[in-house]
Amino acid sequence: MGQGPLVSPQAFRDDASLAARVGRGEPEAESELVARFRPGLLTMLRFRTRDPDTAQELASDTLMAAVAALRSGKLRESERLAGFIHGIARNLLNNFFRRKAAVPPLEPLDDHSDQLQAPDESEAEERRAVVRRAIDQLEELDRRVLSLTLLEGLKPGEIALRIRLSPEVVRMRKSRALRRVAERVQEWLRT
């Protein structure tokens, strides 16, 4: 993202404060860390792995590794927590994909079971309703392209062979369909 939002000095101070509290082993700070980053990690990891169970495991592993690293004082002064945690998640993802099982020994988190439960189902259903309405307005072929992309992980060239279109047309249909769904989501979030 070329020009991201400016990060205020206060944001760095807040991150440093939370990191320091986690580093001191304060249970409330660990809970705060988990509550703040777990939803985003789950979302990211579900996109990356296409598997909710694996995403859950990797998100937990990431947070445990983050807590362990913060206790060792590994957050640099100039580093944002989001970047720090993203780096850990990315490493674990790479390990997952390479299957080298090189995850370092991790300390167990204190009981965060209240935060580790499935997200609020009614919220998820509301989101699904928005997406469903958006998908309803797509052509059948576009839905098929999305399905082959997102459920089967196929590339445009592979989809093109299946549905007998050119890869360029598949790419165009995929982009257009996703853009339309995103527009619907944006409208919903504005309301």
Place this chain on the structure above:
Amino acid sequence: MSCPQAFENDRGARYVGGELAEEERDAFEQHFLDCPDCLAAMQALGELPAVLREPGVVPRAPAARLPGVGATWAWAAAVLVAIGSGFLLGGRWAVPPTEVMRGTGPQPGGMAIDAVRELSPSTATVLPRGVVLLVVPVPPPAVGGRVDLVLHDDAGSKALELSRLAVDEGRARVVVDATRLQPGSWRLDVQRLGPQGRVEDEIHFALELR
């Protein structure tokens, strides 16, 4: 909703479609990890797979064909179906065996294959811990019959649902997520069943998971 990052330049849509360059993808992920507005957008877009799996949302592809009838890479979508749906449990059929290799339940997300192993009935095949594509020689089915594949632990007391299966020219291709198996000895049974469902032929393949 005040942060525009998820919608600028179709960023969120391109992220979902895997179209962002690595640098932009990583930067965007870092951003939405800690941005409630963009996270809300991405959580909504993250429901796309669940909605696409709902019945009737996506037009069905032509039905997959069973072995021996000239199928070409008949990806029997999620034949033994996604984790947790439990076609096979505790060594017994959770549904009548006729459903095996024919199911059309919820499809698992695309799986990255870590390794490919071709099985032989004469030697035990060592499986790495990962997602493994097994290539399994299968006998041609009898007229009106079929071929079933079942994965057991070495005591024969536990069967595992297999997430994907395809058949082509006498070989079944099965995707097994070996990270979900306990290390030890496993056995893949291939059964040829006649039209009445009677086992006419059976081949066992030994698997070792370390």
